[in-house]
Amino acid sequence: MSAVKAAGAWVRLDRKPILRGVDLTVAAGSWHAVLGPNGAGKSTLLKAVVGILPYQGEIQVGGEAVAKLAAKARARLIAYVPQQPQLPADMTVAEYVLLGRTPHLGYLGVESRTDRAVADGALERLDLAGFAGRRLGAMSGGERQRVVLARALAQQAGVLLLDEPTTALDLGHQQQVLDLVDELRSTEGLTVISTLHDLSLAAQYADDLTLLVDGAVVARGTAREVLTEQRIAEHYGARVRVFDDGAGRPVIHLVRDGRLVRESRSG
Amino acid sequence: MGRGAERGTGPGAGGDVTRPGAGPLAVAGASAGGPAEVNGSAPMPETGSASTTEVDASAPGPVPDSAAAGELGGDLSANPDRSAIDDPATTSAASPRRLTRRPARPTIALLAATAVLLLAVLVSSLGGAAGLPVLGTTEALLDKLPFVDIHTGLGPVQLSVLNEIRLPRVVLATLVGALLAQAGAAYQGVFRNPLSDSGTIGASAGAGMAATLVIVYGGGPEHTVAGIGAVPLAAFVGALGGVLASYVLGTLVGRGGTASLILAGVAVSSFVGAVQTFVMQRSTADVRQVYSWLFGSFAASDWSLVRLALPYAVISVLIVSVHARHLDVLALGDDEAATLGLHPVRTRLIVLAAASLATATAVAVSGIIGFVGLVVPHVVRRVAGPGHRLLLPMSLLVGGAFLVLADLLARTALAPAELPIGVVTSFVGAPFFLVILRATRERDR
Numbered sequence: 001m002s003a004v005k006a007a008g009a010w011v012r013l014d015r016k017p018i019l020r021g022v023d024l025t026v027a028a029g030s031w032h033a034v035l036g037p038n039g040a041g042k043s044t045l046l047k048a049v050v051g052i053l054p055y056q057g058e059i060q061v062g063g064e065a066v067a068k069l070a071a072k073a074r075a076r077l078i079a080y081v082p083q084q085p086q087l088p089a090d091m092t093v094a095e096y097v098l099l100g101r102t103p104h105l106g107y108l109g110v111e112s113r114t115d116r117a118v119a120d121g122a123l124e125r126l127d128l129a130g131f132a133g134r135r136l137g138a139m140s141g142g143e144r145q146r147v148v149l150a151r152a153l154a155q156q157a158g159v160l161l162l163d164e165p166t167t168a169l170d171l172g173h174q175q176q177v178l179d180l181v182d183e184l185r186s187t188e189g190l191t192v193i194s195t196l197h198d199l200s201l202a203a204q205y206a207d208d209l210t211l212l213v214d215g216a217v218v219a220r221g222t223a224r225e226v227l228t229e230q231r232i233a234e235h236y237g238a239r240v241r242v243f244d245d246g247a248g249r250p251v252i253h254l255v256r257d258g259r260l261v262r263e264s265r266s267g
Numbered sequence: 268m269g270r271g272a273e274r275g276t277g278p279g280a281g282g283d284v285t286r287p288g289a290g291p292l293a294v295a296g297a298s299a300g301g302p303a304e305v306n307g308s309a310p311m312p313e314t315g316s317a318s319t320t321e322v323d324a325s326a327p328g329p330v331p332d333s334a335a336a337g338e339l340g341g342d343l344s345a346n347p348d349r350s351a352i353d354d355p356a357t358t359s360a361a362s363p364r365r366l367t368r369r370p371a372r373p374t375i376a377l378l379a380a381t382a383v384l385l386l387a388v389l390v391s392s393l394g395g396a397a398g399l400p401v402l403g404t405t406e407a408l409l410d411k412l413p414f415v416d417i418h419t420g421l422g423p424v425q426l427s428v429l430n431e432i433r434l435p436r437v438v439l440a441t442l443v444g445a446l447l448a449q450a451g452a453a454y455q456g457v458f459r460n461p462l463s464d465s466g467t468i469g470a471s472a473g474a475g476m477a478a479t480l481v482i483v484y485g486g487g488p489e490h491t492v493a494g495i496g497a498v499p500l501a502a503f504v505g506a507l508g509g510v511l512a513s514y515v516l517g518t519l520v521g522r523g524g525t526a527s528l529i530l531a532g533v534a535v536s537s538f539v540g541a542v543q544t545f546v547m548q549r550s551t552a553d554v555r556q557v558y559s560w561l562f563g564s565f566a567a568s569d570w571s572l573v574r575l576a577l578p579y580a581v582i583s584v585l586i587v588s589v590h591a592r593h594l595d596v597l598a599l600g601d602d603e604a605a606t607l608g609l610h611p612v613r614t615r616l617i618v619l620a621a622a623s624l625a626t627a628t629a630v631a632v633s634g635i636i637g638f639v640g641l642v643v644p645h646v647v648r649r650v651a652g653p654g655h656r657l658l659l660p661m662s663l664l665v666g667g668a669f670l671v672l673a674d675l676l677a678r679t680a681l682a683p684a685e686l687p688i689g690v691v692t693s694f695v696g697a698p699f700f701l702v703i704l705r706a707t708r709e710r711d712r
Binding site for chain 1: 593600609
């Protein structure tokens with residue numbers, strides 16, 4: 001069963017095509033990584049799926065056409081974490097996470113006991129209960145990413161879209177955040193679609209990958225199928241070696257320019 | 268009257284008392300509504316108060332040990348779950364249904380602000396040339412409340428001074444201050460820009476130009492249309508026209524985002540300002556009149572102006588208040604708000620329209636009064652946090668109190684002459700604002 005499905009999806013911004021007939025199939029409960037060089041249209045694809053960019057073609061979430069859903073109904077199906085979430089500095093963590101309940105509230109936005117309990121649960125789930133009263137402005141990078149995830153979790157949507165969740169995080173926090181997402185995926189049954197810059201990380205965590213170049217899909221499949229030396233050289237313009245990590249997942253290494261290596265050694 | 272002015276800073280002082288509470292838990296709920304009290308006084312008061320102090324302790328300053336341990340553990344082991352389980356203190360101290368129980372602090376803040384406003388109204392009703400007695404005036408004010416019937420010791424002349432001169436002026440100043448402050452909070456929320464107020468999107472400039480045109484070419488303030496003064500009418504229409512022009516242009520030029528709206532507002536304001544300056548310098552005879560209007564005044568207050576303003580005030584306040592939580596969501600930016608099920612452009616349009624109606628109403632009955640809309644929401648935010656469900660009603664109360672006291676100063680400081688109210692709001696307000704900023708500066712860290 002596919003949780004998210006796109007067929008021939010086009011997005012134009014200022015009449016310029018950004019996505020050109022993208023197909024995407026994401027199985028329920030899986031982690032799908034969208035890869036591609038800068039400007040390939042990865043973020044645009046996520047924004048089209050979450051319904052904040054108009055598109056032509058077909059995009060379905062849970063069997064429903066995204067464009068036809070009312071905003072609230074859509075928000076109950078899909079949660080979205082942008083690359084740079086806006087975190088109002090004076091807002092507290094608890095207030096912020098509670099905003100995740102918005103699609104479940106009436107027009108006046110009065111939260112029920114249940115809404116508070118769900119937000120409470122999200123805080124605890126991400127080990128943020130002790131931070132409930134903290135100002136967002138006083139949180140570190142890793143904590144902030146966890147707070148944003150808690151907000152998305154409070155939304156109780158089955159599909160979670162993450163745009164570059166590890167940008168601006170150091171190595172340990174990258175791993176921590178991705179582990180967390182993976183755990184949520186398995187325990188809460190979430191379907192995760194994320195863009196990722198780091199190909200090795202994508203290979204580690206994602207079940208399936210889509211390689212997007214210039215608004216079109218050039219490869220899809222498992223990490224081993226998609227991430228080949230030749231393909232990376234062709235689309236990223238990068239010299240890489242691809243190794244196997246021993247568990248069947250590829251690891252990508254950047255390789256220094258051979259001529260310069262020789263020069264620096266002889267010099 | 269210096270003491271009156273000192274007490275005029277009451278809103279801040281009163282708010283300061285509640286400040287520590289405006290820490291984490293108070294803001295967490297951010298709403299004051301009915302269910303709050305029910306939950307607040309819910310089952311186990313002991314646990315309730317215990318957890319409150321717990322959180323308060325963890326509030327502004329150093330991180331409490333348990334949380335720090337949790338954070339550290341999470342960082343080092345890169346496994347937050349384990350550290351939480353290992354350390355029972357973290358779990359037990361942190362968990363007790365933090366959000367399920369609504370805090371009582373917003374209610375306290377609102378009550379304090381209401382008390383300050385009532386005090387400001389009383390003080391302002393007393394101050395002035397007629398020298399009304401404190402006790403009698405208090406009784407007379409209480410007498411006005413429904414179901415209260417007190418025999419006052421005021422003579423007929425004093426009563427008529429109070430009823431026909433003081434009160435309409437005090438009520439009108441309260442109304443205008445409340446409207447301007449709440450509209451300012453709404454503008455700042457809608458534009459996600461702390462420097463926004465009614466001047467940002469062309470309301471003040473539009474009103475100024477329209478009023479100037481009427482004063483210079485339209486027969487002046489004596490002229491009336493259907494029983495309503497021509498100048499208030501023109502100001503009202505001008506304010507809405509300025510906003511409408513800015514909105515339409517901003518939407519045409521950009522995509523309805525905040526930046527293009529603000530820029531369109533700047534363009535419209537300076538264009539309209541140029542027209543106004545041109546008209547003024549062509550007819551120097553009317554400049555004095557125009558100026559006295561531009562800086563605002565409550566000298567012409569009477570009950571008919573209050574009656575004129577009240578319906579619009581009620582409508583705009585209701586609409587803005589209903590959208591308090593929408594403004595909280597808008598603070599996350601248009602994209603994220605949309606993914607949470609909000610219609611950012613539609614919400615912005617509705618709140619802008621309502622706030623502009625409030626501004627137009629205020630400008631029509633009092634002229635252009637700066638500073639209130641810009642600064643009162645900031646002061647309130649420092650005390651009550653950024654949540655609009657507390658910010659908006661607090662701005663109403665504090666804005667009303669601030670302007671009533673400013674008007675008291677305006678009519679008594681150089682009595683029998685009157686200062687323009689706009690001069691007073693800025694002269695008193697600016698230093699006061701800096702004091703508030705300094706007093707609450709740990710929030711900046």
